[in-house]
Amino acid sequence: MRVRIVPSTRDGRHQLLTSYLVNDRVAIDAGALAVGLTIEEQLRLRAIIITHAHLDHTISLPLFITDLFDELREPIALYATSSDFAAIREHLFNPRVWIPFEILRNQYTELLVHHPYHAHEPFSVEGLRITPVPVTHTILTHAMLVEDDESAVLFTSDTSATEKVWQIANECEKLKAVLIDLSFPSQLTELARVSHHHSTTTLVEEMKKLRPGVTVYAIHLKTPYRERIIEELDALADPRLVVADIGRDYEF
Ligand SMILES: [Zn+2]
Numbered sequence: 001m002r003v004r005i006v007p008s009t010r011d012g013r014h015q016l017l018t019s020y021l022v023n024d025r026v027a028i029d030a031g032a033l034a035v036g037l038t039i040e041e042q043l044r045l046r047a048i049i050i051t052h053a054h055l056d057h058t059i060s061l062p063l064f065i066t067d068l069f070d071e072l073r074e075p076i077a078l079y080a081t082s083s084d085f086a087a088i089r090e091h092l093f094n095p096r097v098w099i100p101f102e103i104l105r106n107q108y109t110e111l112l113v114h115h116p117y118h119a120h121e122p123f124s125v126e127g128l129r130i131t132p133v134p135v136t137h138t139i140l141t142h143a144m145l146v147e148d149d150e151s152a153v154l155f156t157s158d159t160s161a162t163e164k165v166w167q168i169a170n171e172c173e174k175l176k177a178v179l180i181d182l183s184f185p186s187q188l189t190e191l192a193r194v195s196h197h198h199s200t201t202t203l204v205e206e207m208k209k210l211r212p213g214v215t216v217y218a219i220h221l222k223t224p225y226r227e228r229i230i231e232e233l234d235a236l237a238d239p240r241l242v243v244a245d246i247g248r249d250y251e252f
Protein backbone atom coordinates (compact mmCIF):
# COMPACT_ATOMS: atom_id res chain seq x y z
CA MET A 1 0.00 0.00 0.00
CA ARG A 2 1.37 3.40 -0.98
CA VAL A 3 0.70 6.33 1.36
CA ARG A 4 1.65 10.00 1.08
CA ILE A 5 1.00 12.92 3.42
CA VAL A 6 -0.10 15.64 1.02
CA PRO A 7 1.93 18.82 1.61
CA SER A 8 0.10 22.07 2.26
CA THR A 9 2.67 24.82 2.80
CA ARG A 10 4.89 26.64 0.36
CA ASP A 11 8.06 24.89 1.51
CA GLY A 12 6.33 21.50 1.18
CA ARG A 13 7.58 20.49 4.64
CA HIS A 14 4.57 21.14 6.85
CA GLN A 15 1.07 19.85 7.29
CA LEU A 16 -1.08 22.91 7.77
CA LEU A 17 -4.02 21.10 6.19
CA THR A 18 -4.77 17.39 6.34
CA SER A 19 -5.00 14.89 3.48
CA TYR A 20 -3.45 11.44 2.93
CA LEU A 21 -3.18 9.89 -0.51
CA VAL A 22 -3.53 6.08 -0.66
CA ASN A 23 -2.54 4.20 -3.84
CA ASP A 24 -3.10 7.40 -5.89
CA ARG A 25 -6.87 6.78 -6.00
CA VAL A 26 -8.17 7.31 -2.48
CA ALA A 27 -7.77 10.32 -0.22
CA ILE A 28 -8.35 10.36 3.50
CA ASP A 29 -9.55 13.89 4.28
CA ALA A 30 -9.77 16.78 1.89
CA GLY A 31 -7.87 19.61 3.58
CA ALA A 32 -4.95 19.71 1.15
CA LEU A 33 -6.20 18.15 -2.08
CA ALA A 34 -6.41 21.36 -4.11
CA VAL A 35 -3.16 22.63 -2.56
CA GLY A 36 -0.63 19.80 -2.56
CA LEU A 37 -1.58 17.59 -5.52
CA THR A 38 -1.02 18.32 -9.21
CA ILE A 39 -4.09 18.43 -11.45
CA GLU A 40 -3.05 15.04 -12.90
CA GLU A 41 -2.89 13.59 -9.38
CA GLN A 42 -6.25 15.14 -8.51
CA LEU A 43 -7.79 13.56 -11.62
CA ARG A 44 -6.58 10.09 -10.58
CA LEU A 45 -8.53 10.35 -7.31
CA ARG A 46 -11.74 8.35 -7.26
CA ALA A 47 -12.78 8.54 -3.62
CA ILE A 48 -12.42 10.79 -0.60
CA ILE A 49 -13.02 9.62 2.96
CA ILE A 50 -13.72 12.32 5.56
CA THR A 51 -12.72 11.53 9.16
CA HIS A 52 -14.48 14.59 10.59
CA ALA A 53 -15.70 17.98 9.41
CA HIS A 54 -13.04 20.24 10.95
CA LEU A 55 -11.82 22.87 8.55
CA ASP A 56 -8.22 21.62 8.23
CA HIS A 57 -9.65 18.28 7.00
CA THR A 58 -12.23 19.63 4.55
CA ILE A 59 -11.35 23.13 3.42
CA SER A 60 -9.99 22.39 -0.06
CA LEU A 61 -12.91 20.19 -1.09
CA PRO A 62 -14.96 22.99 -2.76
CA LEU A 63 -11.91 24.27 -4.66
CA PHE A 64 -10.77 20.76 -5.64
CA ILE A 65 -14.13 19.78 -7.10
CA THR A 66 -14.73 22.97 -9.06
CA ASP A 67 -11.16 22.84 -10.47
CA LEU A 68 -12.06 19.44 -11.97
CA PHE A 69 -15.39 20.66 -13.35
CA ASP A 70 -14.43 20.32 -17.02
CA GLU A 71 -12.55 17.06 -16.70
CA LEU A 72 -14.73 14.68 -14.70
CA ARG A 73 -16.61 11.96 -16.59
CA GLU A 74 -17.81 10.13 -13.49
CA PRO A 75 -18.39 11.37 -9.96
CA ILE A 76 -15.89 11.34 -7.11
CA ALA A 77 -17.21 9.22 -4.22
CA LEU A 78 -17.36 11.17 -0.96
CA TYR A 79 -17.48 8.91 2.09
CA ALA A 80 -18.59 10.79 5.19
CA THR A 81 -20.95 10.33 8.11
CA SER A 82 -24.36 11.82 7.47
CA SER A 83 -23.74 14.56 10.05
CA ASP A 84 -20.34 15.50 8.55
CA PHE A 85 -21.86 15.53 5.08
CA ALA A 86 -24.63 17.84 6.33
CA ALA A 87 -21.99 20.16 7.84
CA ILE A 88 -19.93 20.22 4.62
CA ARG A 89 -22.99 20.85 2.52
CA GLU A 90 -24.33 23.59 4.76
CA HIS A 91 -21.12 25.43 5.59
CA LEU A 92 -18.63 24.83 2.74
CA PHE A 93 -21.02 24.57 -0.19
CA ASN A 94 -22.99 27.46 1.24
CA PRO A 95 -24.17 29.75 -1.59
CA ARG A 96 -22.94 32.79 0.34
CA VAL A 97 -19.35 31.56 0.14
CA TRP A 98 -19.25 28.97 -2.71
CA ILE A 99 -21.35 26.96 -5.14
CA PRO A 100 -24.28 25.00 -3.66
CA PHE A 101 -23.84 21.23 -3.63
CA GLU A 102 -27.00 20.63 -5.70
CA ILE A 103 -25.56 22.23 -8.83
CA LEU A 104 -22.21 20.41 -8.77
CA ARG A 105 -22.55 18.67 -12.14
CA ASN A 106 -21.15 19.07 -15.64
CA GLN A 107 -22.70 17.86 -18.91
CA TYR A 108 -21.57 14.26 -18.21
CA THR A 109 -21.98 13.62 -14.52
CA GLU A 110 -22.57 14.72 -10.97
CA LEU A 111 -19.20 15.76 -9.58
CA LEU A 112 -19.52 14.41 -6.02
CA VAL A 113 -21.74 11.63 -4.71
CA HIS A 114 -22.14 11.08 -0.97
CA HIS A 115 -21.79 7.58 0.51
CA PRO A 116 -22.59 7.53 4.23
CA TYR A 117 -20.48 5.30 6.46
CA HIS A 118 -21.13 4.03 9.99
CA ALA A 119 -18.78 3.23 12.85
CA HIS A 120 -17.41 -0.33 12.82
CA GLU A 121 -19.06 -1.14 9.45
CA PRO A 122 -16.28 -1.88 6.92
CA PHE A 123 -16.69 -0.73 3.32
CA SER A 124 -14.69 -1.29 0.12
CA VAL A 125 -13.10 1.49 -1.90
CA GLU A 126 -10.82 0.97 -4.90
CA GLY A 127 -9.64 -2.45 -3.70
CA LEU A 128 -9.15 -1.34 -0.11
CA ARG A 129 -11.13 -2.40 2.94
CA ILE A 130 -11.87 0.55 5.21
CA THR A 131 -13.07 0.24 8.81
CA PRO A 132 -14.12 3.47 10.58
CA VAL A 133 -13.54 3.48 14.34
CA PRO A 134 -14.64 6.37 16.60
CA VAL A 135 -11.81 8.10 18.49
CA THR A 136 -11.80 10.89 21.10
CA HIS A 137 -11.89 14.43 19.72
CA THR A 138 -13.96 17.60 20.20
CA ILE A 139 -16.48 16.33 17.62
CA LEU A 140 -17.32 12.81 16.42
CA THR A 141 -14.23 11.66 14.53
CA HIS A 142 -13.32 8.31 13.02
CA ALA A 143 -9.97 6.60 12.70
CA MET A 144 -9.67 4.59 9.48
CA LEU A 145 -8.15 1.12 9.39
CA VAL A 146 -7.13 0.67 5.75
CA GLU A 147 -6.36 -2.87 4.56
CA ASP A 148 -5.33 -4.57 1.35
CA ASP A 149 -4.38 -8.24 0.92
CA GLU A 150 -0.90 -7.85 2.38
CA SER A 151 -0.90 -4.98 4.82
CA ALA A 152 -2.91 -2.60 6.94
CA VAL A 153 -2.34 1.00 8.00
CA LEU A 154 -4.24 2.78 10.76
CA PHE A 155 -4.92 6.51 10.40
CA THR A 156 -6.07 7.73 13.81
CA SER A 157 -7.15 11.19 12.61
CA ASP A 158 -7.40 13.82 15.36
CA THR A 159 -7.59 12.18 18.76
CA SER A 160 -6.58 12.26 22.39
CA ALA A 161 -6.41 9.18 24.63
CA THR A 162 -8.81 6.55 23.32
CA GLU A 163 -9.45 2.81 23.66
CA LYS A 164 -11.41 0.96 20.99
CA VAL A 165 -9.03 1.74 18.13
CA TRP A 166 -6.11 0.08 19.98
CA GLN A 167 -8.09 -3.08 20.53
CA ILE A 168 -8.74 -3.25 16.78
CA ALA A 169 -5.11 -2.37 15.97
CA ASN A 170 -3.79 -5.08 18.28
CA GLU A 171 -6.05 -7.69 16.68
CA CYS A 172 -4.95 -6.79 13.14
CA GLU A 173 -2.00 -9.08 12.37
CA LYS A 174 -1.02 -7.39 9.11
CA LEU A 175 -0.91 -3.90 10.65
CA LYS A 176 2.33 -2.27 9.44
CA ALA A 177 1.98 1.33 10.54
CA VAL A 178 -0.06 3.72 12.65
CA LEU A 179 -0.26 7.37 11.63
CA ILE A 180 -1.18 9.23 14.81
CA ASP A 181 -2.02 12.79 15.76
CA LEU A 182 0.87 14.55 17.52
CA SER A 183 -0.17 18.19 17.41
CA PHE A 184 1.77 19.74 20.29
CA PRO A 185 5.10 19.55 22.14
CA SER A 186 5.14 18.41 25.76
CA GLN A 187 5.06 21.96 27.10
CA LEU A 188 1.57 22.39 25.59
CA THR A 189 0.11 19.20 27.07
CA GLU A 190 -2.74 21.11 28.72
CA LEU A 191 -3.72 22.64 25.38
CA ALA A 192 -3.53 19.18 23.83
CA ARG A 193 -5.88 17.84 26.51
CA VAL A 194 -8.55 20.51 26.11
CA SER A 195 -8.43 20.37 22.30
CA HIS A 196 -8.35 16.54 22.29
CA HIS A 197 -5.08 16.09 20.46
CA HIS A 198 -1.82 14.50 21.61
CA SER A 199 1.32 16.14 22.91
CA THR A 200 4.60 14.23 23.06
CA THR A 201 3.88 13.46 26.74
CA THR A 202 0.39 12.05 26.17
CA LEU A 203 1.49 10.15 23.05
CA VAL A 204 4.18 8.28 24.98
CA GLU A 205 1.50 7.19 27.48
CA GLU A 206 -0.89 6.22 24.67
CA MET A 207 1.73 4.07 22.91
CA LYS A 208 1.68 1.66 25.85
CA LYS A 209 -1.69 0.49 24.49
CA LEU A 210 -0.24 -0.64 21.13
CA ARG A 211 1.48 -3.99 20.69
CA PRO A 212 5.19 -3.97 19.69
CA GLY A 213 6.31 -4.41 16.08
CA VAL A 214 4.24 -1.63 14.55
CA THR A 215 5.91 1.61 13.46
CA VAL A 216 4.15 4.73 14.70
CA TYR A 217 4.39 7.81 12.49
CA ALA A 218 3.59 11.14 14.12
CA ILE A 219 1.42 13.31 11.87
CA HIS A 220 -0.69 16.49 12.17
CA LEU A 221 2.20 18.38 13.81
CA LYS A 222 1.11 22.00 14.23
CA THR A 223 3.31 24.11 11.96
CA PRO A 224 4.90 26.36 14.65
CA TYR A 225 5.93 23.37 16.80
CA ARG A 226 7.24 20.91 14.20
CA GLU A 227 10.94 21.43 14.96
CA ARG A 228 10.39 21.27 18.71
CA ILE A 229 8.38 18.05 18.44
CA ILE A 230 11.08 16.47 16.24
CA GLU A 231 13.67 17.33 18.91
CA GLU A 232 11.49 15.75 21.60
CA LEU A 233 11.05 12.51 19.64
CA ASP A 234 14.78 12.41 18.86
CA ALA A 235 15.47 12.69 22.58
CA LEU A 236 13.13 9.79 23.31
CA ALA A 237 15.15 7.60 20.89
CA ASP A 238 12.30 5.10 20.59
CA PRO A 239 12.90 3.37 17.25
CA ARG A 240 9.24 2.61 16.64
CA LEU A 241 8.18 6.27 17.04
CA VAL A 242 9.14 8.63 14.19
CA VAL A 243 7.89 11.87 12.67
CA ALA A 244 6.45 11.19 9.21
CA ASP A 245 7.97 13.06 6.27
CA ILE A 246 5.57 15.29 4.36
CA GLY A 247 5.25 14.55 0.64
CA ARG A 248 7.16 11.26 0.76
CA ASP A 249 5.64 8.11 -0.75
CA TYR A 250 5.69 5.38 1.89
CA GLU A 251 5.26 1.72 0.93
CA PHE A 252 3.64 -0.48 3.56
ZN1 LIG B 1 -10.04 18.05 14.34
Ligand SMILES: [Zn+2]
Residues within 6 Å of the ligand: 018, 054, 056, 057, 158, 220
Ligand atom coordinates in the same frame (compact mmCIF):
# COMPACT_ATOMS: atom_id res chain seq x y z
ZN1 LIG C 1 -7.04 18.45 12.41
